Amino acid sequence: MQKRRFLSAIACATLAMSASAAMAQDKFKIGLILPMTGPFASTGKQIEAAARLYMAQNGDMVAGKKVELIVKDDTSAADVTKRLAQEMVINEKVSVLAGFGLTPLAFATAPIATQSKTPMVVMAAATSSITQASPFIVRTSFTLPQAAVAIADWAPNNGIKKVVTLVSDYGPGIDAEKFFKDRLLFNGGQVLDSLRVPMRNPDFAPFLQKVRDLKPDAVYVFVPSGAGAALMKQFAERGMDKAGIKLIGTGDITDDDILNSMGEVANGVVTSHHYSASHNSALNKKFVAAFEKANNGLRPNFMAVGGYDGMRVIYEAAKATKGAGGEALLNAMKGQVFESPRGPMFIDAQTRDVVHNIYIRKVEKVGGQLYNQEFATIKDVKDPGKTK
Amino acid sequence: MLTILFDGIAYGMLLFILAVGLSVTMGLMNFINLAHGAFAMAGGYLTVVLMQRFDVPFLLCLPLAFVATALLGAVLERTLYRHMYNKPHLDQVLFSIGLAFMSVASVDYWMGSQQQIMQLPDGLRGRTELWTGEVFELGMGHYRLFIIAVCAALTVGLQFVLAKTRFGSRLRASVDDARVAAGLGIRVNLIFAATFAVGSGLAGLGGALGAEVLGLDPTFPLKFMVYFLIVVAVGGTSSISGPLWAALLLGIADVAGKYYMPKLGSFIVYSLMIAILIWRPQGLFVRKGGR
Numbered sequence: 001m002q003k004r005r006f007l008s009a010i011a012c013a014t015l016a017m018s019a020s021a022a023m024a025q026d027k028f029k030i031g032l033i034l035p036m037t038g039p040f041a042s043t044g045k046q047i048e049a050a051a052r053l054y055m056a057q058n059g060d061m062v063a064g065k066k067v068e069l070i071v072k073d074d075t076s077a078a079d080v081t082k083r084l085a086q087e088m089v090i091n092e093k094v095s096v097l098a099g100f101g102l103t104p105l106a107f108a109t110a111p112i113a114t115q116s117k118t119p120m121v122v123m124a125a126a127t128s129s130i131t132q133a134s135p136f137i138v139r140t141s142f143t144l145p146q147a148a149v150a151i152a153d154w155a156p157n158n159g160i161k162k163v164v165t166l167v168s169d170y171g172p173g174i175d176a177e178k179f180f181k182d183r184l185l186f187n188g189g190q191v192l193d194s195l196r197v198p199m200r201n202p203d204f205a206p207f208l209q210k211v212r213d214l215k216p217d218a219v220y221v222f223v224p225s226g227a228g229a230a231l232m233k234q235f236a237e238r239g240m241d242k243a244g245i246k247l248i249g250t251g252d253i254t255d256d257d258i259l260n261s262m263g264e265v266a267n268g269v270v271t272s273h274h275y276s277a278s279h280n281s282a283l284n285k286k287f288v289a290a291f292e293k294a295n296n297g298l299r300p301n302f303m304a305v306g307g308y309d310g311m312r313v314i315y316e317a318a319k320a321t322k323g324a325g326g327e328a329l330l331n332a333m334k335g336q337v338f339e340s341p342r343g344p345m346f347i348d349a350q351t352r353d354v355v356h357n358i359y360i361r362k363v364e365k366v367g368g369q370l371y372n373q374e375f376a377t378i379k380d381v382k383d384p385g386k387t388k
Numbered sequence: 389m390l391t392i393l394f395d396g397i398a399y400g401m402l403l404f405i406l407a408v409g410l411s412v413t414m415g416l417m418n419f420i421n422l423a424h425g426a427f428a429m430a431g432g433y434l435t436v437v438l439m440q441r442f443d444v445p446f447l448l449c450l451p452l453a454f455v456a457t458a459l460l461g462a463v464l465e466r467t468l469y470r471h472m473y474n475k476p477h478l479d480q481v482l483f484s485i486g487l488a489f490m491s492v493a494s495v496d497y498w499m500g501s502q503q504q505i506m507q508l509p510d511g512l513r514g515r516t517e518l519w520t521g522e523v524f525e526l527g528m529g530h531y532r533l534f535i536i537a538v539c540a541a542l543t544v545g546l547q548f549v550l551a552k553t554r555f556g557s558r559l560r561a562s563v564d565d566a567r568v569a570a571g572l573g574i575r576v577n578l579i580f581a582a583t584f585a586v587g588s589g590l591a592g593l594g595g596a597l598g599a600e601v602l603g604l605d606p607t608f609p610l611k612f613m614v615y616f617l618i619v620v621a622v623g624g625t626s627s628i629s630g631p632l633w634a635a636l637l638l639g640i641a642d643v644a645g646k647y648y649m650p651k652l653g654s655f656i657v658y659s660l661m662i663a664i665l666i667w668r669p670q671g672l673f674v675r676k677g678g679r
Binding site: 037197200207229 | 399503515611647
């Protein structure tokens with residue numbers, strides 16, 4: 001009796017062990033590397049929330065495997081991102097690397113994706129050249145040239161001919177400046193001066209005064225979204241709107257995440273971007289409502305939609321390959337066409353970059369809250385950085 | 389052109405309010421307090437929280453920020469800083485920079501790392517334009533005018549307290565020779581605690597005033613530490629007027645440099661500092677025989 005019990009216990013234990021081993025093999029791991037602390041924590045927070053929302057809505061099983069989301073904080077330091085990516089690929093054996101809040105972070109990880117043949121889904125970083133850093137990079141956020149070119153097309157047709165550009169002095173800022181300038185000149189506009197603000201700049205006063213003295217029709221701005229709020233306030237305080245200077249830019253300055261707390265100064269600012277929380281579609285309304293409900297009223301911004309669509313691309317690719325990773329998974333990501341909360345989008349199979357509509361929006365008060373209200377659409381914008 | 393000068397002065401005045409507390413602790417008490425920015429941040433966050441959550445008017449927030457940070461300073465002085473007075477400067481540096489990092493992490497944890505945005509009262513918004521000519525035009529933001537006024541009042545007040553009052557002379561005596569001062573019946577401990585509290589309170593006030601112009605996020609203490617130290621290094625630590633002139637010089641050079649040569653960015657400030665320190669290593673305005 002004793003012996004039989006012992007044997008059955010052993011049998012049970014072996015069975016349990018083999019079952020758990022089988023379970024481990026049947027996992028589909030997604031390594032999400034995001035800045036969760038530090039100045040860009042809002043990016044990480046939005047993307048993680050969106051990724052979790054996607055999983056809650058679409059189940060955590062894909063192609064018979066259990067999806068496991070591993071979130072790591074890289075504090076927006078490139079060396080940390082790289083180390084985390086290495087750990088995820090070697091120790092955790094993830095099928096996909098995803099996230100990447102800033103351009104340098106994505107660049108640091110690119111060689112790891114190439115060497116390990118792990119698809120890398122960029123959900124935030126927006127410098128044009130990122131997708132060229134590795135053949136394994138797929139992007140679901142946007143590229144700055146897409147947004148910059150759109151507003152440069154819109155401006156000259158709307159009475160804005162003379163512009164001063166004011167950008168933060170780093171990769172995306174220089175991208176934003178260059179593509180805007182080229183397109184505006186092409187459209188017969190004029191760039192009076194191009195100002196670059198140091199990344200850690202405490203006071204925008206001298207730059208804005210310079211803009212004011214140059215008397216342009218508009219100032220085109222690209223700065224990270226937190227600094228954008230400070231800049232817009234100083235813009236209003238300097239009476240620049242009263243001097244007849246308009247503020248235009250890419251959608252980063254009127255980020256949905258902080259738009260409401262900016263207050264009146266943001267009202268009326270025209271920007272171009274691929275996503276607004278007020279985008280008028282049934283899918284987006286559902287997305288915004290679910291996101292706000294799951295996150296204590298937090299409004300999703302363009303980062304969230306990049307994360308949400310990134311998860312969709314990963315899920316659908318995994319379904320197509322029946323959970324296989326590597327090159328097969330990458331190929332299944334290329335060329336996906338689908339409806340996103342931002343509107344229709346697809347992943348260009350050649351460049352692995354996102355192609356989507358860019359909207360021209362104006363900040364307006366809707367039901368007591370500030371929103372970017374879309375009023376013009378430029379359809380299917382490919383990244384202008386790659387069409388050379 | 390005058391507008392640039394005005395903006396520079398306002399910016400310099402703001403730096404002065406932020407840094408003057410440091411020059412008090414560093415110069416008068418001979419204590420290297422690199423966590424000074426943390427007190428400034430505390431004042432800034434207190435103001436933001438009071439305004440956002442409790443609708444306290446901005447002008448009331450300023451004295452509250454001063455008092456609360458001064459209290460915080462007093463408590464920390466009694467519990468932590470006091471034990472560091474007789475330690476070598478390197479220990480003080482390590483101790484206080486550790487405090488600064490702790491404050492960064494804890495604010496990040498409690499408040500989140502995003503930039504805090506606050507709304508000024510209507511009276512302080514807007515701007516007055518004088519002489520809208522080409523060369524001599526002067527546009528003054530009302531808020532910047534307010535900063536200049538507060539700063540001027542503080543300078544006069546501090547100078548008066550240090551030079552003319554009994555407290556001021558006791559403080560100077562305690563600094564010059566603590567043992568003799570104690571022998572004369574001066575309560576050195578109490579005087580140091582009060583001075584430290586006032587220094588911290590000034591930082592808090594500066595943080596509250598500066599949140600609008602400089603922005604406020606958890607990296608504040610580290611981001612502005614360089615500026616505080618430049619002000620104190622250039623101005624010298626033995627007087628109130630030294631840091632004031634240094635801050636003004638720094639503010640104007642920074643703003644004008646960024647206006648006329650935007651490509652050089654902050655480079656101008658640093659080269660100016662190096663030039664001054666080579667010329668006068670003790671700082672611009674050092675009283676003979678002072679520390």
